[in-house]
Amino acid sequence: MPQRAESREKVTIIEIADAAGVSKSTVSLVLTGRGSVKPETRERIRQAMDKLGYVYNRGAANLRNTHSKIVGLVLNDLSNPFFAEFAIGVETVLQMAGYVAFMANTSESVVRQAQVMRMMREHGAGGIILCPALDSTPEELALASGQETALLVAIRRLPGVAASSVVPDNVAGSARITRHLLNLGHRRIAYLGGMSSMVVRQDRHRGFSEAMAKAGLLIDASLNLESMPTRDGGFSAMSSALALPGRPTAVVCYNDVVAIGAMLAAAKRGLVVGRDIAIVGFDDTSEARHVSPALTTIAVDAVGLGERAAAMLLERITNRSAPPTSHVGPADLVIRESCGAYQHALTAAG
């Protein structure tokens, strides 16, 4: 009866060597596939490993190697499906390359972030993909990741940090969706949600402003409303917006979850979204598709960004001393119901 694990204590390369009647060096050779070993011997060693239930000890190997096949993935908010999808993309590519991911969730806490990054370095991670927590500073990150560990900052750009980066094209996406509303005839457009201290908000708002300016429109300062980037935040900011004397006819939201909050607020006031008012989001999370009316938004392909991030990090890990690179991913307009485009088409046709 072969293939039976029957070990009590940890079985090592040396016991395999004894069982197969070779030296530990030879076992190491078949483990790493490096030297040349007679097929017959290789087979004998393989069988000994199966029989004794051998488990390769990467910790010990890395002690000599330096090359660890571990990558850290630090997420600011795993409960947000957008980041979950991003993580899936990252993981797929890493697994393909034989790497394993240390995944951690910071819940927007910079102290947790520092903790987990330190942990990852201590475990010998060759690189870290970081979606930084809200108040991350470049200084912190500089010392949280030494030059042993390649750093890649994703999703949230972090000016002033020497690392690779992967972000969606927030400016272009925001400009795109704003133009869409302008094309539908809207002139009084609000920008709603997110705090202006957030870099992503700054980028998206810039896209909005540029599109408005290009259309020759002034921006009414009262139509720029901040909020927490949550459903509740969107709800209350939208409530304020609707109480304004000059109520907007269209609203560009910071992201989908804010937009959905805003939609609820509008509905509560008896407005039919897509007819009485246009509301659009950003991200194209799966919720955007299934909310009613379905949300017009900007798709940024979270999975694709994750894959790209992983690929770029691996490149930088293997090809050490390559300079940090940046990638800006596409941001595509997805027209659904909440912008009233179909309503509009109908009116125009009839």
Place this chain on the structure above:
Amino acid sequence: MPQRAESREKVTIIEIADAAGVSKSTVSLVLTGRGSVKPETRERIRQAMDKLGYVYNRGAANLRNTHSKIVGLVLNDLSNPFFAEFAIGVETVLQMAGYVAFMANTSESVVRQAQVMRMMREHGAGGIILCPALDSTPEELALASGQETALLVAIRRLPGVAASSVVPDNVAGSARITRHLLNLGHRRIAYLGGMSSMVVRQDRHRGFSEAMAKAGLLIDASLNLESMPTRDGGFSAMSSALALPGRPTAVVCYNDVVAIGAMLAAAKRGLVVGRDIAIVGFDDTSEARHVSPALTTIAVDAVGLGERAAAMLLERITNRSAPPTSHVGPADLVIRESCGAYQHALTAAG
């Protein structure tokens, strides 16, 4: 200017010792906090570590230790918000205890699952929390986790595997929501979605059957419809159900995502969910709350299950040789709109 990382190469405990004028043993003492070291000396060592940018090497330490502070978390479907929430719960407890999680997503692939579990063991994980991929067999798992690595199976019960387990009370939850529909006067109730090979489906369907039997109702075999546990699966299964000669007046779905698919199918046939037909789910994902009409479902507290799983695993890791334990979490009825309870109350009152 203190606190400056200025290392080119990896700095070790020995260099710290030299810099602080002590032996490596003393540095190890302050690192582990074990022996008694003069506060003054401790401080000197701490400063040397800061100045040289020392990073503790856990791989090397574990070589002696055996105790690794790594726990693996293997998820079958991270894109499902339910598992993302579960993961958050797990991670919170692990981080609190100074552990770090190796998180991996198998996308229901048993070969990926085997790969990542092997990887985790190779990295010296002290335990693994596993949400098993669909066709996992007890045999595979037995050899995928040796007796070095404590195994805890979560969410999906796996009969015949010697491991701790944490699952929600699927039978009771399903019975509960079925009784709710019976109380609303429904008699012709379908069970929809999931494949009957899935243990979770078996448990949930059993709860359904028992509640029906207790109400003295026979189950019409044509009203037990399988489907993939996805939105599309729910959609097509519901379409078939509606084409049936004796159409059901209520539908108990395998989970929320199937239920949402079913709702779409019903809406497409011109039925108003919650008035013309009752549809209920299971899990209480965040989508259930925000879909329209809001979904009546069973809440199982994914985060809580995750926390519990992590706590139980840690217990078993530290208190080695403790026998495997099981936990069955609560499953509470959440009444919203899709079951028509409000409609029903209205009718009853008027």
Place this chain on the structure above:
DNA sequence: CCGATTTAATGGAACGTTCCACTTATTGGC
């Protein structure tokens, strides 16, 4: 002021690998 105890610190042998420098066998060219 002595022996016993406590405190503070130290070498050095593990831990399980890799990999370099070697040795032996085997093969090939001529």
Place this chain on the structure above:
DNA sequence: GCCAATAAGTGGAACGTTCCATTAAATCGG
């Protein structure tokens, strides 16, 4: 049949820690 080249395999010194057995110095009770 000889030399060179290749194939197959081997010891032993790292790698960065921990921890046991010691030592040296300080403290203490009587």
